[in-house]
Amino acid sequence: MADKPRDQDAFVNPFNVGGGSLMLAWQLKDKTVLIVGGGEVASQRLDSVIGTDARMVVLCPQSGLNARTRRYIELFPERITYHDRTFTGAAELNEVDLVLTAIDDHIQSRDIVELCRQAKIPVNAADIPDLCDFFFGAQIRDGPLQVMISTNGNGPRLSGLMRKKLQAGLSGYEGEAITKIGALRAQLKKRAPGVGGPLGRRRMQWMTQVCDKWDMEDFTQLDDSMIQGLLDEGWEKERVPTIEELGGKPIAKKAPSQETGSHPAPTSSFSNAVPWSLGLITGAALSFAYIKYARLS
Template identity: 45%
Template sequence: MGEKFPEIEGGGSLILAWQVRNKRVLVVGGGEVAAGRILNLLNADANVLVISPRDGLNPEVAYRIEQKQVDYIDRVFEPTDLDDPNITMVLTAVDDPEASTQIWKLCKEKRIAANIADVPPECDFYFGSMHRDGPLQIMVSTNGNGPKLANIVRRRIAANLPPNIGDAIKKVGALRRKLRGVAPGIEEGPKRMQWMSKVCLAWSLEDLCDMEEQDMEKLLESYAPNVIPSLEQVRLGEEPGVWQFDGSFGWY
């Protein structure tokens, strides 16, 4: 067997994009950590329930409640709060270790995914340091070893990204949707994926960001012959690989 395969490196996490849109998520606590968790959940379009005494609310959490961006119960957590069958995730951010561990155990009994802030052994998942630019999300995780270091690494990565990369990604998404309209068949799936990959490799991020609606329509005409014209060729109406005389001469 001459093939070489990746070596297994244990100790990591399976990093996923967890879709919680319109799903019920319970946040226990109302302090600064809870505020960050709530913002992450609302950005993911979750249906958030906050349980915390009002005198323990962070100003940001109080604002979310006042604006009715979350549902709110003004008291400490009670075990019966987990009887709601719609709860799919629980996040705790309280300063009471015993109460947090009790919630963790209850979640395990009910098979509900939970994150107990600052207690890695009592977490089904971790929150990493997140960079967001429109549809682009980049998460850096240290698997609970160094949250502050994750933040430093995330900032360094973000500093090296083009400032318009979010717009470029939005336009690629629009092009993909248009392509499905041009070639909707299931059998076209592999070709669609390959063609889109070629576009992303052939065009620069700047080209993708500059791409307009009419450019997309012209570019899609190249799907059937399975070629990738440049943005300049698209705008000039040229075919890929075809030289066109521009009136200049290469000799003297």
């Protein structure tokens, strides 16, 4: 099966016509997401939105906050603005780019959706699928890698089952590998700069050869000096060295599992496999450093 359909292969699989969603990766840098509510559903929304660069506003009386929502508000004061009150009216939507209602009161939820429609702001209303511009799905997140699974209305339980099934095929190294491949490509572009043309094609071909020859897991070993070595011994000599040539060693592939290994593939933003609470502040600092690094590279 060709990886890329040729232009003339205009054959449509009728099983996949209609009935589905448009799966999108929504961009929220410099945007504001309003979350109305502070209970279990609100904390699930925060799980998703915290993974973006959005600012958040949470509207909920103190008494309605669950522990996780409260924790998010405490941990990210620079990103989350919290107001100890219910939704008051259309003015709440000023400067807001996306709205998520997470309240039990369907009547109020419908009112908020109506205001969003007037203001042309995309909205998800928990438990009222007919009113939603978009749905959430089960997710896998591993650094730069994000996977979303939707069963189009067949319920979160089946989506979760599918997530487990897909996750079983991942080693847990993928996110780190993608980050390192990005760093390699950035260094290659520095060494052989320019956009498009024969050089651009050569760069792309060489990167493809490296990705084909190396196991994804092996990329996690790349540090700055190994990247330079790979470019010296590989790019410059129009070949692909082995990881051993660069002083690394092939990483033994683990039996696919989501629970073993030093790089457990995260099933969600939450994990009790590791006492994250202990290293949280340090971790957050490292994380922001990582994000900066990932952006620069």
